[in-house]
Amino acid sequence: MAKKVAFLQGNEAAAHGAIYAGCNFFAGYPITPSTEVAEVCSLELPKLGGKFIQMEDEIGAMAAILGASLAGSKVLTATSGPGLSLKQELIGYGCIAEIPCVIYNVMRGGPSTGMPTGPSQSDVMAAKWGTHGDHPAILLVPASVQETYEEIIRAFNLSEKYRTPVMVMPDEIVAHMRERIVFPEPGEIEVVPRKAPTVPPEQYKPYDTSFGDVPPLASYGTGYKFHVTGLNKMQDGFPTTKAEIVQAEEERQVRKVNANVDDIVTFEEYLLDDAEVVVIAYGSTSRSARYAVNAAREQGIKAGMFRIKTFWPFPDKQIKALAGKVKGFVTPEMNLGMCTGEVERCAQGKVPVLGIFRVDGEPINPDQIVAKIKEVK
Amino acid sequence: MAFDYDKYIRPGKLPHIWCPGCGHGIVMKGLIRAIDSLQLDTKNTAIVSGIGCASRLPGYMDCCTLHTAHGRAAAFATGVKMAKPEMNVILVGGDGDGTAIGGNHFIHACRRNIDMTYIILNNKIYGMTGGQFSPATPTGAKASTTPYGNPDPPFDIAKLAIGAGATFVARGTAYHATQIDKLIAEAIQHKGFSVVEILDDCPTTYGRRNKFKSVIEMMNHLKETSVPVKAAEKMTAEQLQGKVLTGVLYKEEKPEYTTEYAKVIERAQAK
Ligand SMILES: Cc1ncc(C[n+]2csc(CCOP(=O)(O)OP(=O)(O)O)c2C)c(N)n1
Ligand code: SF4
Ligand SMILES: [Mg+2]
Numbered sequence: 081m082a083k084k085v086a087f088l089q090g091n092e093a094a095a096h097g098a099i100y101a102g103c104n105f106f107a108g109y110p111i112t113p114s115t116e117v118a119e120v121c122s123l124e125l126p127k128l129g130g131k132f133i134q135m136e137d138e139i140g141a142m143a144a145i146l147g148a149s150l151a152g153s154k155v156l157t158a159t160s161g162p163g164l165s166l167k168q169e170l171i172g173y174g175c176i177a178e179i180p181c182v183i184y185n186v187m188r189g190g191p192s193t194g195m196p197t198g199p200s201q202s203d204v205m206a207a208k209w210g211t212h213g214d215h216p217a218i219l220l221v222p223a224s225v226q227e228t229y230e231e232i233i234r235a236f237n238l239s240e241k242y243r244t245p246v247m248v249m250p251d252e253i254v255a256h257m258r259e260r261i262v263f264p265e266p267g268e269i270e271v272v273p274r275k276a277p278t279v280p281p282e283q284y285k286p287y288d289t290s291f292g293d294v295p296p297l298a299s300y301g302t303g304y305k306f307h308v309t310g311l312n313k314m315q316d317g318f319p320t321t322k323a324e325i326v327q328a329e330e331e332r333q334v335r336k337v338n339a340n341v342d343d344i345v346t347f348e349e350y351l352l353d354d355a356e357v358v359v360i361a362y363g364s365t366s367r368s369a370r371y372a373v374n375a376a377r378e379q380g381i382k383a384g385m386f387r388i389k390t391f392w393p394f395p396d397k398q399i400k401a402l403a404g405k406v407k408g409f410v411t412p413e414m415n416l417g418m419c420t421g422e423v424e425r426c427a428q429g430k431v432p433v434l435g436i437f438r439v440d441g442e443p444i445n446p447d448q449i450v451a452k453i454k455e456v457k
Numbered sequence: 458m459a460f461d462y463d464k465y466i467r468p469g470k471l472p473h474i475w476c477p478g479c480g481h482g483i484v485m486k487g488l489i490r491a492i493d494s495l496q497l498d499t500k501n502t503a504i505v506s507g508i509g510c511a512s513r514l515p516g517y518m519d520c521c522t523l524h525t526a527h528g529r530a531a532a533f534a535t536g537v538k539m540a541k542p543e544m545n546v547i548l549v550g551g552d553g554d555g556t557a558i559g560g561n562h563f564i565h566a567c568r569r570n571i572d573m574t575y576i577i578l579n580n581k582i583y584g585m586t587g588g589q590f591s592p593a594t595p596t597g598a599k600a601s602t603t604p605y606g607n608p609d610p611p612f613d614i615a616k617l618a619i620g621a622g623a624t625f626v627a628r629g630t631a632y633h634a635t636q637i638d639k640l641i642a643e644a645i646q647h648k649g650f651s652v653v654e655i656l657d658d659c660p661t662t663y664g665r666r667n668k669f670k671s672v673i674e675m676m677n678h679l680k681e682t683s684v685p686v687k688a689a690e691k692m693t694a695e696q697l698q699g700k701v702l703t704g705v706l707y708k709e710e711k712p713e714y715t716t717e718y719a720k721v722i723e724r725a726q727a728k
Contacts, residue, residue: 105536105539105540107536123725126718126721126722126724126725126726127725127726127728129722129726131539131540131718133536133539133718135535136532136565137561139529139532139562140529140532140535140561140565141532143525143526143529143533143535143536143562144533144535144536144539145536146525146533147505147523147525147532147536147537147538147540148537148539148540149536151503151536151537151540151541152540152541155536169526170526170529173525173526281500300503300537300541300544301500301501301503301521301541301544303500304500305499305521305522306522307515307516307522308522308523309516309524310508310524310526311524318470318516319516319524
């Protein structure tokens with residue numbers, strides 16, 4: 081049987097991908113350019129017995145998904161720039177209390193109200209450093225409608241597997257463009273369930289590390305009574321200020337992600353085998369970059385592209401390895417150098433990193449990238 | 458036989474953090490008696506709070522407990538209740554938590570009339586942070602940030618709840634301890650969003666600055682300034698000057714949110 085195909089917008093694909101992953105609870109607050117996700121969820125979730133709620137603001141939406149997740153739901157919220165800023169305190173809550181959830185944020189111009197309908201890639205640092213305190217971060221940056229669908233499924237899987245908030249951030253171009261998408265069959269893409277407790281309620285501790293760095297999470301209303309707090313906590317979920325416990329728990333929370341980069345980090349290597357100049361790009365910018373690499377090759381330059389699909393954890397290992405082989409990196413992005421700084425860190429001064437930065441609401445065009453590729457000596 | 462509070466308290470979690478003379482413990486005992494009188498299944502009961510001295514209450518209770526962020530209890534609880542409408546969801550928090558930083562979530566939970574009970578422990582001050590004025594601090598009162606007397610007028614929390622659409626609103630005081638469980642039990646049984654404001658005291662950060670010589674004096678003040686709604690009906694406006702009404706202040710039957718959402722699901726599935 082032929083697979084179902086459709087012509088969808090990135091945001092619509094995100095909502096459908098979430099449903100494929102088993103999402104049954106959405107809370108949000110309208111904001112351009114992400115609102116279509118809420119609209120599709122309000123239409124589709126109740127058909128499946130799921131819940132949609134429009135909250136009074138983005139803080140409320142973030143709170144509602146965390147509450148629903150603790151009650152056993154698979155949860156999603158969608159927002160953009162200013163809404164992401166408002167969610168930050170509770171994203172930190174999700175990190176410390178270790179509550180699976182997916183935050184879909186369409187990157188528009190900022191700071192503040194910025195450029196509501198203009199594309200941007202300037203929230204990638206907010207995804208890691210937006211909430212205060214040390215915490216793990218997982219950020220996926222899709223580059224097409226199909227990939228948005230698939231990456232949101234992966235985001236749900238990672239959030240359940242690592243018991244932590246996961247962010248998906250397309251730029252506005254990816255979120256609003258329409259492309260053909262081929263829907264996977266049910267069962268074709270793996271859907272990871274939450275690791276439920278194997279011990280009876282009397283023995284259950286919500287942060288029991290005898291089960292590893294990612295302890296099983298029970299759901300409220302299933303016979304398990306447990307405590308959840310945003311304070312530094314012990315294995316039984318209750319607050320503590322004991323130095324050695326706080327240190328160990330904080331380290332575990334970050335380690336559970338950072339020790340598993342090979343499982344989490346994904347990327348695409350395009351014409352890298354003999355490449356001397358490597359464009360490192362993500363999101364819609366990578367589409368211009370691919371075009372530019374092809375154009376440069378036609379002019380006899382050995383160019384290639386390393387496309388970042390998982391922005392956090394950052395693909396350090398891969399870029400460090402490339403830095404030992406190539407003549408230079410070109411880093412186009414719709415911000416003033418957020419990814420570029422990370423690439424410089426990985427390049428460790430071995431090769432030049434030439435950034436192309438646009439924050440004027442216009443995409444970076446291939447010609448700009450070709451010109452920069454030629455600058456690498 | 459004396460009432461056995463222990464069976465609702467998490468083993469090993471006492472002593473509590475509250476100061477001697479703090480009213481919050483009196484409210485917790487009232488909540489426990491209410492849960493007991495209704496024979497609520499604690500496995501199916503979520504107690505959700507924000508941040509503050511009052512918000513530490515859930516940690517002591519042997520239920521599904523969620524100590525959220527400052528002001529966000531109502532929004533977290535809305536998520537819990539929407540996901541599991543069959544659970545009893547009780548919110549607990551202070552005046553500052555619920556009506557300042559959490560004011561927006563509070564009024565919207567009232568408006569939705571979602572079947573949860575919100576117990577606001579109103580000690581008229583930000584206790585946990587050392588006694589800054591809250592939206593419930595009386596005009597003229599002293600707080601650590603109103604050294605010249607509070608210029609702000611306070612909220613009437615019960616009126617705010619009624620105005621925002623809560624369908625059951627009651628008020629009690631820590632002095633009238635034996636009434637607290639009855640008000641909370643009635644609120645929990647009410648189908649819709651119910652608010653129980655309990656006027657209590659913070660001797661440490663409020664009493665001290667406002668010339669209350671002792672906790673007893675603060676308790677007496679609660680007694681002297683409150684009037685049961687029934688008694689108030691027979692009193693003149695002059696006699697009611699400076700008094701607060703206690704008891705069930707408002708009750709109304711209106712469509713409840715999770716029930717309405719179940720109808721949304723039915724309509725979506727009928728298509
Ligand atoms: C976002 C945020 N802002 C400020 C605080 C600091 N804070 C903690 S408790 C509190 C006030 C609590 O007052 P109330 O809710 O009345 O509870 P009480 O301590 O009086 O029982 C404040 C301002 C915080 N924890 N989080
Ligand atoms: S500071 Fe005030 S509110 Fe906090 S525990 Fe002490 S008396 Fe109670
Ligand atoms: Mg207070």
